[in-house]
Amino acid sequence: MxxxxxxxxxxxxxxxxxxxxxxxxxxxxxxxxxxxxxxxxxxxxxxxxxxxxxxxxxxxxxxxxxxxxxxxxxxxxxxxxxxxxxxxxxxxxxxxxxxxxxxxxxxxxxxxxxxxxxxxxxxxxxxxxxxxxSRVVIYLGESSGADGSDVVMDWLRELHEPSDSSTGHLPAPDLEVIRNFLGRRWFTRVWVLQEVRLAREATVVCGDREVPWAAFRELRDWKFNNSVDKGPHRFWKLPYTVQSLVTDGPVSVLPWLPSYHARLLHKLVHTRDLGATDARDKLFAIIPLLEWEIWRHREARPDAYPTNHGQADGEATEFDFYGHPLAKIFIELARELINGTGLYVLYCAATPTAAPGLPSWVPDWSVKSPQVFRDRPELDSLFDNDLSLFNLNPEMPKTWLFSDYTASHGEHGTQLHVEAASGGTIAKLGDVCDIRIDYFPLEQWEGLCEPAHLEVEPDERHLSRFIRVLFKGGISHEHVAVQAVAAIREYNHDKSGKPSHEPPAVFSVLVLASTAQETALMDIFQSTQPSFQRQAERIFHACHRQRLFVTDVGYLGLAPEAVRVGDHVMVIKGLDAPFVVRSELASSDGPGAVRLLGTCYREPSGTTDYGKELYHSSNFEERVIR
Known part of the structure; x- marks a missing residue:
């Protein structure tokens, strides 16, 4: 404008x-x-x-x-x-x-x-x-046949106010039509969260149709009741702007309210993919929602006040949002979040940055989540509901500190000091797996492995260390994992025209979708039972946009696509997931300084969790992250 x-x-x-x-x-x-x-x-x-x-x-x-x-x-x-x-x-x-x-x-x-x-x-x-x-009017734009807006708006009104017509209820539009309608720009903007949440009443206008905002609650319920449908939309999620605004959210049912910083981090994670004209708005637009949560919690649980574990009335940090460069705002925000919630914030820093001068330990909230399988970022599972995870125990000693530095070429910056243990150096690295372009380099990854990685371990009936890594350890039924890997192998062989291998005799492959060349890799489990499909597709969630690596001491792992041979694996005290880091600084800039490239998964040693394995080791030393 x-x-x-x-x-x-x-x-x-x-x-x-x-x-x-x-x-x-x-x-x-x-x-x-x-x-x-x-x-x-x-x-x-x-x-x-x-x-x-x-x-x-x-x-x-x-x-x-x-x-x-x-x-x-x-x-x-x-x-x-x-x-x-x-x-x-x-x-x-x-x-x-x-x-x-x-x-x-x-x-x-x-x-x-x-x-x-x-x-x-x-x-x-x-x-x-x-x-x-008196009312908030949500304008979605004019009607369009391209996204079936009139059909969806009429159906939403029917959901909200069922007609008593003898002709019966309007049938639900095709799910693809509903998804296209919910892809309108309004549903992708961060400001709309406070505009609707704080409204006394809201109505939605699209073309010459109008429905109450409450109709979207019926849409949420309809989707939940029809979630057993199979097909490519099975794991589709409502836009966060809808899902979060038609429910009071998890805070209203808690006996105590999580800290201000915990709730701020939770909302920053979930609104990361929403857009704003000014990147500073990604922070400013959600702050009023935190105050609304306090008011809502007071209303729902007056018995929790005034004693509320000292958490309910945490004061918002005063930021001069539009008076400083974006990098400075994000650095100050990251410091506040780390001091208020702990080092979990580092999980959010594993994306490319768009703000110049941003340290690697600082999340760039203006950058969207990396491309994910089935529209669900991995961090969702960590940051979904258990906000109490981010309430720091004030009696626990902090394992971090911040300091300012000047590099040899004159650059000024803020660095984060942590306690970390080394997990080896990446010696071998596979191609990037990209499910959306039907590329899963299974055979190439296997070629990087030692024979011991591919052998079934004595304590596992069907699973090798290689297969466990492909699922990042998220295996509930071993036979499903083995069959999923076999199906991907069959798919690759069909696509390449090479003869396929016979599947191992320890299991029988279920009837899977055709692996003809016109079938997408992400759809090969579509014809299976829902429970099988959910578990089999964990391999796609785990491996999409990841690379298999082998360390110099023989461990396997999965890491973000930006890693390269020579990068290091380390675990930070207080966090379970390891990180891949790169030593890019000259020795004159200080020993042990690294940049975070992102979290990774490294295979456990036996049945011991990798993070806990290193956490109890005696190899911790101070490391500096820039």
């Missing part, structure tokens, strides 16, 4: 801390030019208004609307054009009445976007603006 100079913005200066503006859309026909009155008011004295929740859309595509500004004293400024995105203009046309004015709060119009102090002040007011609105 074109940002006009502050002096050309049609609205007057906001004089009070709780001042804000609303617009009054003048009545008009559907395609008539848009005329609005810009009114200045305040939270205490404002008349009834609705708040608009929408996706700005392409900022380069704008059109002017006509604005007459009315000051708090009644003075009127002459009409002036104001550029808005086409998405905003479409929303105004759709919501405009033909017979009278309609009062709305619209962020891109009611805030002078070019005046930074005003924008910051108004962002602080936004939770109160949305909670004070």
């Amino acid at each position: 074109e940002v006009i100079p502050a002096e050309n913005y049609p609205g007057g200066q906001l004089s009070r801390e709780d001042s804000f503006r609303v617009i009054e859309i003048r009545p008009g026909e559907r395609n008539a030019p848009i005329h609005v009155r810009l009114l200045t008011t305040n939270l205490q004295d404002c008349a009834s208004y609705e708040a608009l929740s929408y996706a700005w859309g392409d900022l380069s595509r704008t059109e002017p609307i006509h604005v007459v500004a009315v000051g708090s004293g009644g003075g009127v400024r002459p009409s002036a054009p104001l550029p808005v995105t086409t998405g905003c203009a479409d929303a105004l046309r759709r919501l405009r009445l033909q017979t009278g004015p309609r009062t709305l709060w619209v962020d891109s119009i009611c805030i002078n976007q070019s005046l930074i102090p005003e924008r910051n002040q108004q962002l602080h007011l936004m939770p109160r603006i949305y909670s004070g609105a």
Whole structure:
């Protein structure tokens, strides 16, 4: 969107801390030019208004609307054009009445976007603006046959308010149609979380259809009740914006509220793939939700107050979100999260970074999760529900500290000191497994192994160390793991045209989907029983976008695709999952300094968990992460 100079913005200066503006859309026909009155008011004295929740859309595509500004004293400024995105203009046309004015709060119009102090002040007011609105109107865009929006909206209304028509209920649209509809831009934006969560009432508008937001609760229930369906959508998840907003979430049922930092980390993980125009918004947009959780928990469990393990009323850290470079904000945030929740934050740092100057121990929340199998990042299972995991015991000593440094070439930075044990050096490295392009380098990975890696171990009926690594240890039925590996081998042989090997005699292969060349690798278990399919596909979850490695001492493991031969495996005291690290710094920069490349899985030694095996070793020493 074109940002006009502050002096050309049609609205007057906001004089009070709780001042804000609303617009009054003048009545008009559907395609008539848009005329609005810009009114200045305040939270205490404002008349009834609705708040608009929408996706700005392409900022380069704008059109002017006509604005007459009315000051708090009644003075009127002459009409002036104001550029808005086409998405905003479409929303105004759709919501405009033909017979009278309609009062709305619209962020891109009611805030002078070019005046930074005003924008910051108004962002602080936004939770109160949305909670004070008589209704939040969610505008998804105009109807489209491409995603079947009219069909889905009609069906959602039927779910919410079943008709008593003799013709019966509307049948559910094809799941692909529902998924396409939920792929609209609004469902991918981080700001909508507070806009809907804080609303007294919300309604959804798409084209000329309108349904209450509560209809999406029925969608959630419908999906849950139909989760036994097989096919490519079996493991599809509702967008986080829907799943999180139609339920009160796990905090409302806890006898005590997890700490502020624990809940902040939880939300940052789950909103990582949501978008924002400014990357700083990825943090700022979710902070009001933490305050809402405190209010909601007080309401649901008043008996938990005022004694609440000292956790309920944790104060938010004051960040100057828009006054510093993005890297500085993320570094300060990471320090706060580590001091408040422990080193679990390092699990989130294993992605490429887009913010220049970001240390490897700092998560870049502006970068989406790495491509994952079945739309479920591995971290989801760790950060899903057990928020108590991230409540630090104040009596436990900290195993980390921070320090500032200056490198030999003059660069200044912040480094993290931890206690870590070495797990060897990567000596052999396989290709990247990519399930989405039907490439699972099973045979190439086997070629890196020693004979002992491929032999069935005495304490395992069917499993070699190699197979256990392929599932990252997540095996509940051994015969399923063996059959899954055999099916992938068959698939590879069919694709390459090479003769297939006979499967081992210790099991019989179930009837699997055809491995003809037109079948996708990710679908080869589609014709099996659901329980078999879930367990067999764990190999895809474990290996997608991973590389098999062999260390210099003969251990096997799986690591992110960025690793290379010569990188090191280490485990950090306080964490179970090992990390792959790289020594990239000159000796003059300090001994033992490394960069994190991400978490990895390394095979256990016998039945002992790898992290615990090293945790109880005597090899811990201080390491510096930059």
